[in-house]
Amino acid sequence: MSKINVGIIGFGTVGAGVVEVLTANREIIANRVGSEVAIQRIADLDLESDRGVAMDRDLLTRDAVEVINDPDIQIVVELMGGLDKAREFILRAMAQKKHVVTANKALLAEHGKEIFDAAREYGVTLGFEASVGGGIPIIGALKNGLSANHIHNCMGILNGTSNYILTRMTQDGLPYARVVQDAVDLGFAEDPPTLDVDGTDAAHKLTIITSMAFGEPIPFDAVYREGITALTPDDIRYAGEFGYSVKLLAITKELGDKVEARVHPAMIPKDHILANVNEAFNAIYIEGDFVGPNLYYGLGAGRKPTGSAVCSDIISLARRIHSGASGAIPALGYMRPPQAHIQVQPMDALTTPYYFRFSALDSPGVLSKISGILADYRISIASVMQKGREKKGSVPIVTLTHEAVEQDVQRAIALIDDLPVVTDRTVVIRVEDSPL
Numbered sequence: 001m002s003k004i005n006v007g008i009i010g011f012g013t014v015g016a017g018v019v020e021v022l023t024a025n026r027e028i029i030a031n032r033v034g035s036e037v038a039i040q041r042i043a044d045l046d047l048e049s050d051r052g053v054a055m056d057r058d059l060l061t062r063d064a065v066e067v068i069n070d071p072d073i074q075i076v077v078e079l080m081g082g083l084d085k086a087r088e089f090i091l092r093a094m095a096q097k098k099h100v101v102t103a104n105k106a107l108l109a110e111h112g113k114e115i116f117d118a119a120r121e122y123g124v125t126l127g128f129e130a131s132v133g134g135g136i137p138i139i140g141a142l143k144n145g146l147s148a149n150h151i152h153n154c155m156g157i158l159n160g161t162s163n164y165i166l167t168r169m170t171q172d173g174l175p176y177a178r179v180v181q182d183a184v185d186l187g188f189a190e191d192p193p194t195l196d197v198d199g200t201d202a203a204h205k206l207t208i209i210t211s212m213a214f215g216e217p218i219p220f221d222a223v224y225r226e227g228i229t230a231l232t233p234d235d236i237r238y239a240g241e242f243g244y245s246v247k248l249l250a251i252t253k254e255l256g257d258k259v260e261a262r263v264h265p266a267m268i269p270k271d272h273i274l275a276n277v278n279e280a281f282n283a284i285y286i287e288g289d290f291v292g293p294n295l296y297y298g299l300g301a302g303r304k305p306t307g308s309a310v311c312s313d314i315i316s317l318a319r320r321i322h323s324g325a326s327g328a329i330p331a332l333g334y335m336r337p338p339q340a341h342i343q344v345q346p347m348d349a350l351t352t353p354y355y356f357r358f359s360a361l362d363s364p365g366v367l368s369k370i371s372g373i374l375a376d377y378r379i380s381i382a383s384v385m386q387k388g389r390e391k392k393g394s395v396p397i398v399t400l401t402h403e404a405v406e407q408d409v410q411r412a413i414a415l416i417d418d419l420p421v422v423t424d425r426t427v428v429i430r431v432e433d434s435p436l
């Protein structure tokens with residue numbers, strides 16, 4: 001049988017997962033490809049640690065360039081992470097006409113254009129299924145299964161660490177600080193976990209999804225991001241009393257000639273399908289104009305699911321090599337970029353309902369001062385609950401609004417927080433009421 005050779009740069013958790021999949025499923029992969037898919041070389045600076053996978057140690061090298069330059073290697077798999085070196089190795093591999101597979105979401109979100117352009121220039125294909133949603137085949141879905149559609153909107157739980165933390169806060173009433181270390185110990189957090197809990201990891205993934213959905217790379221900086229560190233179990237409980245769950249959502253929506261792209265904690269109705277995605281699971285809900293609603297659910301991290309996703313790219317490339325297919329598949333799945341450039345709508349223009357928790361003195365006239373400022377900024381209250389006294393003289397006043405504009409909300413809240421009767425910063429959570 002003919003053989004297609006793979007070189008791996010980076011032998012950490014995901015690298016070991018890839019070796020495990022290619023070894024354990026060698027026969028079914030060879031049957032699906034028509035050629036054997038073999039690991040030819042693995043580069044990592046650490047050659048000593050036991051990765052828990054059976055392999056020929058002679059394949060190991062400390063030198064990534066050896067992998068790139070090996071004339072027998074047709075597919076280079078970058079799993080080292082980080083930006084500068086990974087970028088350099090990927091560009092070098094492409095310049096040598098090697099197809100590349102990567103799981104590096106930060107690199108694609110922050111330097112995607114350069115890498116996609118290089119793939120086009122050198123006529124090679126870039127696979128990045130593992131960069132979003134771990135084992136969930138969302139990149140393949142956008143590139144192939146949904147390719148006949150205009151994508152109208154996409155809403156995802158894209159960070160397992162945050163989802164795990166929010167699940168514990170919701171189900172056990174524990175504060176953020178008590179559960180964050182558990183999430184790190186479970187092994188799916190980034191290093192450091194700041195990138196998970198401040199929304200950066202989900203924003204990297206949303207940048208990739210938005211670029212694929214609308215056909216050109218969007219700048220990472222245009223994606224609004226806000227994390228979960230300021231959320232309290234009280235807010236999660238009050239949201240529950242209004243009929244909502246709190247999730248860290250990554251949202252992109254088509255709005256005429258603009259798109260929304262934002263990551264932040266959001267309240268969604270408890271019967272929304274994403275409200276029931278718990279623990280470290282990821283899920284992505286997508287609506288296309290012909291296909292209607294689609295939902296993808298699975299493990300968004302971990303050696304085996306992510307190894308499975310990387311191998312799906314290797315297999316798809318190996319099939320093309322085996323069949324002698326010519327021409328590369330463009331990274332975003334568009335042979336021609338869209339005629340009009342996509343623009344990300346500034347966050348200030350977002351229009352959505354809001355949840356506010358004011359902390360204020362429990363004395364006459366306080367509510368009217370707050371509601372007066374809200375009225376000045378065209379923010380209409382849908383319901384209010386005053387909870388029991390928490391500190392001496394201070395009460396939480398919990399409010400849901402009708403649709404309001406983000407810029408008005410930020411201005412109104414700044415004025416409200418300056419009122420002498422307001423004792424703490426107001427908590428603001430956006431409400432995502434769109435139908436399932």
Ligand code: HSE
Binds near residue numbers: 159188190196201
């Ligand atoms: N740290 C990520 C998460 C997994 O918690 O979802 C890798 O993307």
